[in-house]
Amino acid sequence: MVSAAEQLAANLNFGAFAKAEELKKRIWFTLAALVVYRLGTFIPIPGINPAAFAESFKAQSSGILGMFNMFAGGAVERMAIFALNIMPYISASIIMQLMTSVVPTLEQLKKEGEQGRKQINQYTRYMTVGLAAFQAYGIAFGLEGSRGASGPVVIDPGWFFRISTVVTLVGGTLFLMWLGEQITARGVGNGTSLIIMSGIVAGLPTALAGLLELSRQGAISWPLLIGLVALMLAVVGAIVFIERAQRRLLVQYPKRQMGNRMFQGDASHLPLKLNSSGVIPPIFASSLLLLPITVAQFSAGSGPEWLGGIVASLGRGQPLYLVIYVALIVFFAFFYTAIVFNPQETADNLRKYGGFLPGIRPGTKTAEYIDYVLTRITVIGAIYLSMVCVLPELLIAYAAVPFYFGGTSLLIAVSVTMDTVAQVQGHLLAHQYEGLIKKAKLRGATRR
Numbered sequence: 001m002v003s004a005a006e007q008l009a010a011n012l013n014f015g016a017f018a019k020a021e022e023l024k025k026r027i028w029f030t031l032a033a034l035v036v037y038r039l040g041t042f043i044p045i046p047g048i049n050p051a052a053f054a055e056s057f058k059a060q061s062s063g064i065l066g067m068f069n070m071f072a073g074g075a076v077e078r079m080a081i082f083a084l085n086i087m088p089y090i091s092a093s094i095i096m097q098l099m100t101s102v103v104p105t106l107e108q109l110k111k112e113g114e115q116g117r118k119q120i121n122q123y124t125r126y127m128t129v130g131l132a133a134f135q136a137y138g139i140a141f142g143l144e145g146s147r148g149a150s151g152p153v154v155i156d157p158g159w160f161f162r163i164s165t166v167v168t169l170v171g172g173t174l175f176l177m178w179l180g181e182q183i184t185a186r187g188v189g190n191g192t193s194l195i196i197m198s199g200i201v202a203g204l205p206t207a208l209a210g211l212l213e214l215s216r217q218g219a220i221s222w223p224l225l226i227g228l229v230a231l232m233l234a235v236v237g238a239i240v241f242i243e244r245a246q247r248r249l250l251v252q253y254p255k256r257q258m259g260n261r262m263f264q265g266d267a268s269h270l271p272l273k274l275n276s277s278g279v280i281p282p283i284f285a286s287s288l289l290l291l292p293i294t295v296a297q298f299s300a301g302s303g304p305e306w307l308g309g310i311v312a313s314l315g316r317g318q319p320l321y322l323v324i325y326v327a328l329i330v331f332f333a334f335f336y337t338a339i340v341f342n343p344q345e346t347a348d349n350l351r352k353y354g355g356f357l358p359g360i361r362p363g364t365k366t367a368e369y370i371d372y373v374l375t376r377i378t379v380i381g382a383i384y385l386s387m388v389c390v391l392p393e394l395l396i397a398y399a400a401v402p403f404y405f406g407g408t409s410l411l412i413a414v415s416v417t418m419d420t421v422a423q424v425q426g427h428l429l430a431h432q433y434e435g436l437i438k439k440a441k442l443r444g445a446t447r448r
Helices: 004-011 014-019 021-040 050-060 064-071 087-102 104-110 114-144 159-186 191-217 222-244 280-299 305-313 319-340 343-352 364-398 407-447
Strands: 246-252 256-258 261-263 267-273
Touching (some): 021 159, 021 407, 064 191, 087 104, 087 114, 087 159, 087 280, 087 319, 104 114, 114 159, 159 191, 191 222, 191 407, 222 364, 222 407, 267 364, 280 364, 319 364, 343 364, 364 407
Antiparallel strands (some): 246 267
């Protein structure tokens, strides 16, 4: 059965979009906010030697800095005020969501509705400040120990540089957090996701140019280049298909008697997404795998030998890296799905409103059946995430493919684009309904 949103999407035209003034304002606001974000990625923090930092970054771009630079839209490469991007806020949000499942006080706040949600958001902001300050100090400390061919990266190292760097980077993260909230409230789409996606998309032209240049120089053969393009299209198609895929459970409602009339029972569906965890598992898995490299950089080569061995084994494309990467993706796929979807709560809501699954007893049996189905489809979702993220990793490691063509970047870009398009269709649908209501009111007034 085709939904109303899908019917509208099939009938949309430029005229309908042109009449939606509210939607156009939201789109212009979103574009303006993203332009502000992109401008901030070109403003460097004070006190560094740009030439020396560029040389130092080039030597380490295949590791943790390359990953951060991808999410930050090139801000790390330029050591801009938005170098931390919005990642501390995302980490804090994920940590708070995990804590609401294990801390009774936070779990109670979550059940209090809008007021509880605001309190949890405030705790998330406080945690964002702490995480951003810790990461910013680590960056300042690492910059003081870095050198390039043209000299040290930091012009005047010391506490003044560290404090100014922490204040600048934390301020940049808090500004992006506020900007993301403004986009969500006054623009189109999820502001946090759009900020990350815009950073990834901004680097795609450079990555494509680098890929073509490698092919021109003979580093990548033309058959391999064609195969890479075909693989990218296949990955994008798989992402679109899986992200839209649902397992729908039939829900029936009993017959109802109102007065002397008997009404037939309704039937609906309970949709279960094939990938309920979204892009959270790859992002969390990447962050945990990059932790040993971060510790090694703090030690500046003076750490124990076993730490250096672990860092070498966890290099991109290494067997141990791929095995642990897949294991973490699978773990977080199940773990995050268990957090965002509660089968027992869903079963209780169905029983509360008189709904039931055919052949399944309401209550505990319904919860067990929903959990059984959800576990099976999450297995498929975890396999899909693993394949999308690991196959490009192999190409990055063994075919010298530009870093932007990683599975995580494609997954984020495609998923956020789909969500944003769905919101645009929702706004157009609401605009169409408002137009119909106005016409009905005018006709009613004319008849009177």
